[in-house]
Amino acid sequence: MRGPVRPRPHIMTWIDKALDGCSPQVVINDSKTPSGRAHVGSLRGVLIHDALARVARERGLEAAFMYGCDDMDAVDEIPHGTGEQFVEHLGKPLWAAPAPEGLRGESMAEAYFGEFTGKWFDAADPPADDAPGPFDTLGVEAEFYRMSDVYRSGRLDGIIDTFLRAAADVRQIYLRLSGAERSDDWLPFQPICERCGRIGTTYATDYDGESVAYECRPDLVGWAEGCGHRGLISPFGGNGKLPWKLEWAAKWKLFGVSIEGAGKDHMAASGSHEVSSALARQVLGCPVPVPVPYEFFTLGGVKMSSSRGIGMTSSDLVEMLPPQLLRYLVLRTQPRRSINFDLDVPSLTKAFVEYERLWRSAAGSDVRPNDSQLYSVTRASPAADVPLAPEFSPPFDSVLSLAQQPHRQLAEHVSSLGVELSDADSEWLARKEATARRLMASSPDLAGVVKMLDASEAAQQRGGLDERQRNFLEHCSQRLKNLPEWDSGAIQDALFEAARDVGIDPRSDAAVVFGALYRVLFGSETGPRAGSYLAFLGRHETLTRLG
RNA sequence: GCGCCUCUAGCUCAAUUUGGCAGAGCAACGGACUCUUAAUCCGCAGGUUCUGGGUUCAAGUCCCAGGGGGCGUACCA
Numbered sequence: 001m002r003g004p005v006r007p008r009p010h011i012m013t014w015i016d017k018a019l020d021g022c023s024p025q026v027v028i029n030d031s032k033t034p035s036g037r038a039h040v041g042s043l044r045g046v047l048i049h050d051a052l053a054r055v056a057r058e059r060g061l062e063a064a065f066m067y068g069c070d071d072m073d074a075v076d077e078i079p080h081g082t083g084e085q086f087v088e089h090l091g092k093p094l095w096a097a098p099a100p101e102g103l104r105g106e107s108m109a110e111a112y113f114g115e116f117t118g119k120w121f122d123a124a125d126p127p128a129d130d131a132p133g134p135f136d137t138l139g140v141e142a143e144f145y146r147m148s149d150v151y152r153s154g155r156l157d158g159i160i161d162t163f164l165r166a167a168a169d170v171r172q173i174y175l176r177l178s179g180a181e182r183s184d185d186w187l188p189f190q191p192i193c194e195r196c197g198r199i200g201t202t203y204a205t206d207y208d209g210e211s212v213a214y215e216c217r218p219d220l221v222g223w224a225e226g227c228g229h230r231g232l233i234s235p236f237g238g239n240g241k242l243p244w245k246l247e248w249a250a251k252w253k254l255f256g257v258s259i260e261g262a263g264k265d266h267m268a269a270s271g272s273h274e275v276s277s278a279l280a281r282q283v284l285g286c287p288v289p290v291p292v293p294y295e296f297f298t299l300g301g302v303k304m305s306s307s308r309g310i311g312m313t314s315s316d317l318v319e320m321l322p323p324q325l326l327r328y329l330v331l332r333t334q335p336r337r338s339i340n341f342d343l344d345v346p347s348l349t350k351a352f353v354e355y356e357r358l359w360r361s362a363a364g365s366d367v368r369p370n371d372s373q374l375y376s377v378t379r380a381s382p383a384a385d386v387p388l389a390p391e392f393s394p395p396f397d398s399v400l401s402l403a404q405q406p407h408r409q410l411a412e413h414v415s416s417l418g419v420e421l422s423d424a425d426s427e428w429l430a431r432k433e434a435t436a437r438r439l440m441a442s443s444p445d446l447a448g449v450v451k452m453l454d455a456s457e458a459a460q461q462r463g464g465l466d467e468r469q470r471n472f473l474e475h476c477s478q479r480l481k482n483l484p485e486w487d488s489g490a491i492q493d494a495l496f497e498a499a500r501d502v503g504i505d506p507r508s509d510a511a512v513v514f515g516a517l518y519r520v521l522f523g524s525e526t527g528p529r530a531g532s533y534l535a536f537l538g539r540h541e542t543l544t545r546l547g
Numbered sequence: 548g549c550g551c552c553u554c555u556a557g558c559u560c561a562a563u564u565u566g567g568c569a570g571a572g573c574a575a576c577g578g579a580c581u582c583u584u585a586a587u588c589c590g591c592a593g594g595u596u597c598u599g600g601g602u603u604c605a606a607g608u609c610c611c612a613g614g615g616g617g618c619g620u621a622c623c624a
Contacts, residue, residue: 200623221623264618265618269551369563
């Protein structure tokens with residue numbers, strides 16, 4: 001038994017749940033280790049955290065989204081696409097290694113972090129142009145920080161002291177949770193070697209409250225060789241760093257983090273998140289932020305790997321898709337579920353349709369609360385008002401088809417159809433067109449889409465046709481040239497008449513006549529319905545191909 | 548080993564994250580248009596929601612057990 005349609009209540013989303021119980025001040029934290037070019041999967045965490053911050057602010061909470069650059073981490077492999085010259089830098093902090101050739105930035109950390117986020121810390125090396133960086137484009141509002149700055153500022157010194165004094169407890173937690181056995185003299189601290197500058201190869205012992213003894217061991221790790229130096233150094237003020245799992249807990253304590261998501265690689269049982277949580281609670285007496293575990297985001301089902309250079313870079317994807325569409329694709333799926341998206345014509349066409357449907361729904365009066373929230377977090381910039389959804393918005397595959405004609409502008413074409421676009425509609429259409437052009441540039445063979453020949457290729461194809469077909473094309477040309485109305489019905493009629501002109505029955509010998517057309521248009525025996533395609537193509541372009 | 552995800556129409560997936568009419572796209576099938584091989588329109592069909600239990604007035608959804616598939620993780624971040 002069902003009554004009349006009632007407004008649906010707002011169902012708790014993952015965003016609501018994460019924010020549930022957060023005090024008026026919400027600190028959301030995320031970070032990135034800039035050890036290579038960031039692939040698209042890295043965007044998911046960013047967008048999840050940004051969505052949380054955005055909704056928190058909409059509710060009147062004071063929300064900070066802090067985004068850290070983990071530049072104290074060691075260079076632990078040669079970044080993909082760079083040369084052997086990086087061997088000597090293995091083991092150094094990322095801020096101390098040079099930027100790979102061809103990338104902007106003064107250090108490896110700066111180069112990769114800047115490329116990914118658009119945030120350049122070093123004022124001495126500002127962007128060459130005013131183009132917004134990826135985070136700005138996506139409408140992500142974050143406060144950036146560098147771990148090297150945080151260490152140097154001394155703000156972590158108290159926590160470092162606590163951890164060093166509690167070294168036995170730390171060893172115990174490692175052993176209990178992950179089965180990692182550390183010898184009794186091991187201290188949870190990695191000094192930067194004063195002689196060779198490496199941080200990944202040092203082994204610290206004997207903390208006396210002011211300094212630690214350390215040895216830069218040649219064989220501590222397999223990926224870098226320490227210089228053998230022994231020294232005594234203060235663990236404070238940026239002379240070294242905490243190991244990863246301690247550093248994570250330290251950030252929670254220092255910043256008072258209330259929510260921090262993490263990829264599934266951190267969230268496995270006895271994984272780094274569990275260890276960090278135990279360290280935070282037991283050693284630092286600090287609550288663990290609300291966790292938001294999230295699955296991977298892949299393109300084309302390809303497993304990403306920044307170290308192996310597999311997968312599209314994040315900044316390339318940001319340039320390809322409209323920001324709201326990218327946000328939508330990532331945020332419409334709850335974090336624990338994996339996302340795969342194919343950058344092909346059917347998938348993009350569907351994605352645009354679905355996004356526009358959400359947009360229309362959000363702009364309507366009876367929007368469901370959950371849709372409203374989803375739409376809000378997909379906006380390219382946070383705003384209260386909802387713009388009208390586009391009235392005239394041709395499907396992506398049609399836009400792509402038109403964009404295959406390099407000299408023809410979509411806006412021009414649309415106005416020739418007699419459609420008047422609002423500013424917002426033309427902006428959206430332009431974004432769609434830009435996506436189509438980028439897609440064509442990145443994937444030359446688009447599955448399911450014909451590739452149009454240029455005039456000289458068409459002439460070549462005409463040479464391969466038989467006499468009847470050439471004759472047919474001539475008649476087509478004549479009839480189309482004189483056609484008073486350039487619309488698909490009239491064109492289709494003209495094609496049929498042209499076939500009859502030369503004594504071909506267009507019904508029974510469709511392959512002869514349409515085959516000829518498709519050959520000169522696409523170099524193919526088959527193609528889309530001719531009338532509507534030619535209507536879209538335009539008279540001039542058509543006639544140049546018919547000869 | 549441990550953890551997470553997943554199994555729904557022929558295919559790809561939805562079904563709103565604390566249960567409320569199992570739905571779309573494509574494919575297929577039937578029809579219309581003197582206008583196609585990949586057009587458009589109309590229509591039809593398609594299901595034991597992996598299996599077995601349980602909770603409930605009500606389960607694709609929640610709980611327990613089992614099975615298939617995918618991924619993560621073990622020392623580094």
